Amino acid sequence: MMNDRPARALIFDMDGTIVDNxxxxxxxxxxxxxxxxxxxxxxxxxxxxxxxxxxxxxxxxxxxxxxxxxxxxxxxxxxxxxxxxxxHVAPSPGFLDLIARAEAAGVPMAVGTAAPPANIEVVLDTLALRARFATIVAPSQGFRGKPHPDMFLAAAERMKVDPADCIVFEDAPLGVEAARRAGMRAVALLTMLGADGFAAYDNLIASVRDFTALDGLPALRFA
Incomplete structure (x- = not known):
């Protein structure tokens, strides 16, 4: 199945996803x-x-x-x-384990966030995460916010990966919609909404409370 194809790149929203804030x-x-x-x-x-x-x-x-x-x-x-x-800055449960697995498999990662630079610093620099991402994309670089797909498409281009081979992690419907418009699969983090808030999206491959619930998802086996 297309949804089960292992990801070749991961793109993370930041607020409500990397951190539950x-x-x-x-x-x-x-x-x-x-x-x-x-x-x-x-x-x-x-x-x-x-x-x-x-x-x-x-x-x-x-x-x-x-x-x-x-x-x-x-x-x-x-x-x-x-x-x-x-x-109060702290990573979402299971996030560090997931990115460690991706790194071990040589799968590049990006952040696509609407946050301004000072907010990105509070999260990524406090948690010493910045160097672990191939690129960080934000409206401050001239991109439109979500649901426009601009940031996710730019992340895929910078990582030299086809959009269809990316998986986006999001906590917001506008973000999942941006992934859909970019031709990307998405995982919904239910830090803000219940699963019913994402029911309309056919690009969604999982809806989970946090990253610990993603163990065994075929697309994240990085084969």
């Missing part, structure tokens, strides 16, 4: 919305927006704002998040 983002977004007297629906916000760049999210509230103003508004929210999350 989305509640800290929710807290920061809630504070940001309150500070701007805007309504905030905590139950649905992350599922609707996770994977988009911050200025893309904020532009819906301030459609006439200049890019610099949108960036400043987004930076304020991200500063709230970093202050709260920095003391």
């Amino acid at each position: 989305m509640r800290f983002h929710d807290d920061a977004w809630e504070s940001w919305h309150l500070g701007h007297a805007l309504p905030f629906d905590r139950a649905t916000f992350a599922a609707r927006t996770a994977g988009m760049a911050g200025n893309e999210i904020i532009s819906a509230y301030f459609p006439k704002a200049a890019i610099a103003e949108l960036d400043a508004l987004s930076d304020a929210k991200e500063a709230l998040y970093r202050q709260a999350y920095r003391p």
Whole structure:
């Protein structure tokens, strides 16, 4: 089966995937919305927006704002998040074991994240992970956020791997949709939503609470 074909490259979302941190983002977004007297629906916000760049999210509230103003508004929210999350950075269960297996098999890996550079530093540098990835792709490099497939396609190109041979790990529907548009298989991490939140995606090969539940998945045998 196509879904069982061993992966030749892995692409990881960061927030909610490499680390289980989305509640800290929710807290920061809630504070940001309150500070701007805007309504905030905590139950649905992350599922609707996770994977988009911050200025893309904020532009819906301030459609006439200049890019610099949108960036400043987004930076304020991200500063709230970093202050709260920095003391709690930890890899998702089973993540380090998976990437060690990939490394041993010579399977390259990438990060495709909507996070700004300072947030990437908080996670990847705190956990000393940066050097273990062949490339890191983010909107700060000029790419559109998810559900656009741009970041995942760029990661595959940089790793010199066909998109169909990549597996994307995501916690958000927009990310799984971006993988689908890129022609990539995906694994959903259920750190933010239940499995029913991903039921519509035919490129999904597994939905798991964390990486420890992926043992035995044929596509991750790296044969």
